[in-house]
Amino acid sequence: MKAFYPKNGRVILHVDMNSFFASVEMAYDPSLKDKPLAVAGDEEARKGIVVTCSYEARKYGVKTTMPVWEAKKLCPHLIIKRPNFDRYRNASQAMFEILGQYSDLVEPVSIDEGYLDITDSFELGSPLEIAKDIQKSLLNQLDLPCSIGIAPNKFLAKMASDMKKPLGITVLRKRDIAKVIWPLPTVEMHGIGDKTAAKLSTLHIHSIGDLAKASDFQLKAHLGIRGLQLKERANGIDTRHVDPDAAGENKSVGNSVTLPKDISNQSKLLETLESLAESVSTRLKKKGYVTKNIAITIRYHDRKTISRGKKIINPIVEAKDIFLAAKTLFLNNWKGDPVRLLGITGQDLLDEDYAYEQLNLFSYEKAAQKEPLYNAIDKIKSKYGTSILQKGSDLQKEMKQKKL
Structure with missing residues (x-):
């Protein structure tokens, strides 16, 4: 299987659980499956917001951070579940225990996502086979869906995992950057929010490709060191290691x-x-x-x-x-x-x-x-x-x- 792995370089997976809180609730209560479901705060007090929602709810326009009363207008039959934090913690722990079976290098990023460096896991199969096995294991053992990105570094792996949801697996190589990543608007780049995208727009930088080719001087003048880091990411450069600690x-x-x-x-x-x-x-x-x-x-x-x-x-x-x-x-x-x-x-x-x-x-x-x-x-x-x-x-x- 070594033929599927680079001689010099790493193979990084980014595992991102799909609608994690809602998926955990559905795994706990299968009767909620295939129904519009939102995990949210106190709807009676009109202060509740949607923390996450099922893909069935998203079809009605329900989104994360939306107030519950607004979500109910869009989807009157929306099922609301209050957050169960212990349940989510336990599911997260079980998820990372499964990921640890595939590599010693697992870095949790949040309760529902993490990186794996599988460069030395070639005896388990090709990168794609390992990703498929992880996805299958999480479904079979925990009844939880995920999307996985496969790439030579953390940034590209994260971008890849966002490309197919739910239950997607995406391979993103450096040679794919110009075709796949550069045409996207800057706001779709991991690490850039609306505020930074707006700043870049004033510099006539609208796409990730524009950012990849932008002037170092101009970026540093307007965004400081962060601007140069973003340009590196846009060019697929990311030297960060997967750090379990x-x-x-x-x-x-x-x-x-x-x-x-x-x-x-x-x-x-x-x-x-x-x-x-x-x-x-x-x-x-x-x-x-x-x-x-x-x-x-x-x-x-x-x-x-x-x-x-x-x-x-x-x-x-x-x-x-x-x-x-x-x-x-x-x-x-x-x-x-x-x-x-x-x-x-x-x-x-x-x-x-x-x-x-x-x-x-x-x-x-x-x-x-x-x-x-x-x-x-x-x-x-x-x-x-x-x-x-x-x-x-x-x-x-x-x-x-x-x-x-």
Whole structure:
């Protein structure tokens, strides 16, 4: 079977479960199959939104993030199921256990998707045979459908898995990029949302092909380092490895500074924080991360040190957003005493390619308790574009708890 594998290079699969929450509900209760089904919040309070829905519901125009009352207008006989988080966690764990049978290199990306590096799994068959066997195993053992992309790197594998849903398997090679990927509008490229697509449009970059051939100078001037990274992706370049430990890492990026003298002037301290926010933002962008948790460190003249953190509902990377969160923390915790050292750290980092603020189990549960989830989604969509929300979950903390 080695003949089906490259001599130099990798074979990466991206496994993406189809309508995961809804599929889990149908597997649990087969009477729901072939019916329009939505997993959503509290429809009685008119605050519920559609987290995911079956393909039967989509035929009526029902979409993820749509308010339940609107979905009901489009499909009056729509079946609504409240989320069952334990059920989804268990199904996710079982899914990754099956994927682990095909490779030691499995990287969970969220509760319903992950990468496999099967380069050394040639004894199990060709890449296509392995993908078919995975799809069949997930269906037979868990009654859960998936789509799979096969490619030489993670970006192309992700693009491939999106091309045929449900139950699709797509092979995407680098030689296919010009024909298959380049004609697509930029908004359909993984890692680009409506907001970034709009910026690219002002530069007369409308297709992925346009982006692949765009000026480095122009991209960097308007999008910073991120612009050059997107151009690389558009050309099918992605050097990231499949990392089984990525989900469990406690990643952080921070900067601190010892002041030349103890300072108690608030405006000067805030200026220092602003400078630190710029530095953290630059480092995050360079590493390709966004942060969901901002922490500050304050060391006083007597060397007493405090650290305070703040979780962010939607991930941030821009200096102004980091500074705003740090400033709030500082003003709420600074006692007015002279300060010797200040620091800002971005924690709970996400790969920016997955920074669409996936509607994860944690944010869903907390938002449902603290505020109308639909209002939260409006803010996210307003800030990052209407394509920002996707079904599924960032499984980083879940992986620590469940030890997948």
